[in-house]
Amino acid sequence: MLRASLLLLVLLVLTGCSGDWGWYVVDPTTKKGMTNLRFLISGLYYTVLLSVTAIVISIVLGLLVALPGLSKNRFLRGFNRVYVELVRAVPILVMILWVYYGMPQLLNITITVFWAGVIALALSDSAFEAEIFRAGIQSIDKGQYEASHTVALNYVDTMRFIILPQAIRRILPALGNQLVYMLKMSSLVSVIGMQELTRKANELVVTEYRPLEIYTVLLLEYLVLILIVSAGVRWLERRLQTTDRST
Amino acid sequence: MQQQAQQIIQMREVSKFFGSFQALNSVSIDVQLGERVVVCGPSGSGKSTLIRCINQLEIHDSGSIVIDGTTLDGSKQSLRAIHANVGMVFQQFNLFPHLTVLENLTLGPVRSGQQSKSQAQELAMNYLERVRIPEQANKYPAQLSGGQQQRVAIARSLCMEPKIMLFDEPTSALDPEMINEVLDVMVELAESGMTMVCVTHEMGFARRVADKMVFMDFGAIVEMSDTAKFFEAPESERCQEFLQQILPH
Numbered sequence: 001m002l003r004a005s006l007l008l009l010v011l012l013v014l015t016g017c018s019g020d021w022g023w024y025v026v027d028p029t030t031k032k033g034m035t036n037l038r039f040l041i042s043g044l045y046y047t048v049l050l051s052v053t054a055i056v057i058s059i060v061l062g063l064l065v066a067l068p069g070l071s072k073n074r075f076l077r078g079f080n081r082v083y084v085e086l087v088r089a090v091p092i093l094v095m096i097l098w099v100y101y102g103m104p105q106l107l108n109i110t111i112t113v114f115w116a117g118v119i120a121l122a123l124s125d126s127a128f129e130a131e132i133f134r135a136g137i138q139s140i141d142k143g144q145y146e147a148s149h150t151v152a153l154n155y156v157d158t159m160r161f162i163i164l165p166q167a168i169r170r171i172l173p174a175l176g177n178q179l180v181y182m183l184k185m186s187s188l189v190s191v192i193g194m195q196e197l198t199r200k201a202n203e204l205v206v207t208e209y210r211p212l213e214i215y216t217v218l219l220l221e222y223l224v225l226i227l228i229v230s231a232g233v234r235w236l237e238r239r240l241q242t243t244d245r246s247t
Numbered sequence: 248m249q250q251q252a253q254q255i256i257q258m259r260e261v262s263k264f265f266g267s268f269q270a271l272n273s274v275s276i277d278v279q280l281g282e283r284v285v286v287c288g289p290s291g292s293g294k295s296t297l298i299r300c301i302n303q304l305e306i307h308d309s310g311s312i313v314i315d316g317t318t319l320d321g322s323k324q325s326l327r328a329i330h331a332n333v334g335m336v337f338q339q340f341n342l343f344p345h346l347t348v349l350e351n352l353t354l355g356p357v358r359s360g361q362q363s364k365s366q367a368q369e370l371a372m373n374y375l376e377r378v379r380i381p382e383q384a385n386k387y388p389a390q391l392s393g394g395q396q397q398r399v400a401i402a403r404s405l406c407m408e409p410k411i412m413l414f415d416e417p418t419s420a421l422d423p424e425m426i427n428e429v430l431d432v433m434v435e436l437a438e439s440g441m442t443m444v445c446v447t448h449e450m451g452f453a454r455r456v457a458d459k460m461v462f463m464d465f466g467a468i469v470e471m472s473d474t475a476k477f478f479e480a481p482e483s484e485r486c487q488e489f490l491q492q493i494l495p496h
């Protein structure tokens with residue numbers, strides 16, 4: 001799959017050179033093309049850093065929101081519902097604009113583009129993570145809690161050693177999906193000036209006037225990135241499966 | 248008074264409701280240290296609810312339960328009394344599927360601060376030998392047969408070094424050829440002097456190890472007597488009928 005898409009990239013470059021495509025802008029054999037290509041790929045750093053930071057925060061946040069949702073206490077469950085419903089209702093682009101332009105005024109702070117992006121993406125995603133965790137934890141048999149009780153595990157240990165390890169194995173595919181989703185949504189942070197893949201492409205298009213070629217490269221950049229991530233998630237799933245023989 | 252000091256479980260007029268349904272109806276029972284009690288009765292009669300109240304997997308609504316001198320009232324202290332005294336074996340084993348057999352056995356003792364990791368492992372191997380599966384220590388539960396899994400579950404409870412072992416139909420989920428390997432372990436445990444409260448319909452086992460038999464119906468204790476008397480001359484009609492149904496003729 002990965003090799004196929006790389007091949008596709010090469011083919012496009014080769015055929016494009018002789019058509020009415022203007023591949024020269026990103027032709028790695030010329031100095032100019034190479035410089036442009038480097039410029040485009042340099043956005044990768046922030047795309048990955050932003051997405052990974054945001055997903056880590058949103059997983060932690062999602063778990064912290066999911067746990068009260070499983071409580072017997074009505075108010076804790078209510079908190080979970082309100083959080084999920086409210087956060088889920090905000091479009092990601094709106095969240096980004098609000099966190100970058102609105103929130104600093106509200107809290108009287110300054111915020112960098114990077115952290116605004118991280119917070120906005122993490123918040124948006126946390127509602128979905130919370131629902132994934134809640135479903136995963138609820139899928140664990142009640143007998144696991146009862147057995148934990150009989151070997152004197154407290155709530156925190158029960159969650160940490162018994163429930164979450166099993167739940168996470170089950171929700172791993174869903175968590176992988178969220179990471180892919182996050183990588184794609186990080187392109188929206190370009191609107192506040194984050195120097196990630198999409199922003200770089202936009203800037204190059206303005207100077208080179210070759211949107212077709214540059215955005216095609218951008219598209220392929222995301223494609224390759226996400227195929228790599230998907231392969232990684234599948235590898236992790238297989239690895240965890242060999243240590244979990246529950247049926 | 249002297250007798251009471253030996254009473255490790257004391258249930259007084261315990262009732263339990265699920266919504267408006269009464270699952271336990273004013274149940275009173277005393278268990279002495281070292282005593283073996285077998286509980287039987289038709290499905291839905293409240294046997295599981297009874298023993299689940301003893302370790303508070305179900306919280307009773309009225310009456311009192313005293314374990315080793317501590318009244319169970321939901322406090323931290325009563326929780327500690329349960330953890331220190333009561334082990335339980337389930338019909339469905341409830342092993343931790345993502346942990347090896349050895350990890351299943353050591354997690355509780357280590358996390359509750361009772362033992363260091365190496366102590367816990369040594370103890371776990373001891374108990375695995377007692378249930379005759381030391382060679383399975385590093386396998387995962389799903390790699391074992393049902394009978395082996397239930398023996399691991401028994402060993403897991405024993406590793407907490409409880410004074411009381413509760414069993415809720417420990418052989419009901421097993422294929423017939425595996426029932427005896429589990430019962431043998433339980434007989435040995437009884438012979439070692441463990442206090443046991445056991446829900447089971449294995450009447451051969453009951454005759455062999457029980458000091459006291461309890462027959463329940465509709466959430467109440469209908470008959471409670473010495474084992475010999477229970478099998479030879481049950482007083483209530485319902486108990487007689489029940490025994491006729493499950494005993495081979």
Ligand SMILES: Nc1ncnc2c1ncn2[C@@H]1O[C@H](COP(=O)(O)OP(=O)(O)OP(=O)(O)O)[C@@H](O)[C@H]1O
Pocket residue numbers: 265268270288289290291292293294295296297
């Ligand atoms: N969590 C619960 N919620 C509602 N009703 C329950 C619950 N647990 C048990 N009951 C009901 O209480 C009654 C007694 O249940 P219990 O499990 O104690 O019976 P049992 O004697 O163990 O039966 P069995 O032989 O089928 O295991 C049953 O009618 C059951 O439907």
Ligand SMILES: [Mg+2]
Pocket residue numbers: 294295296415416
């Ligand atoms: Mg039952």
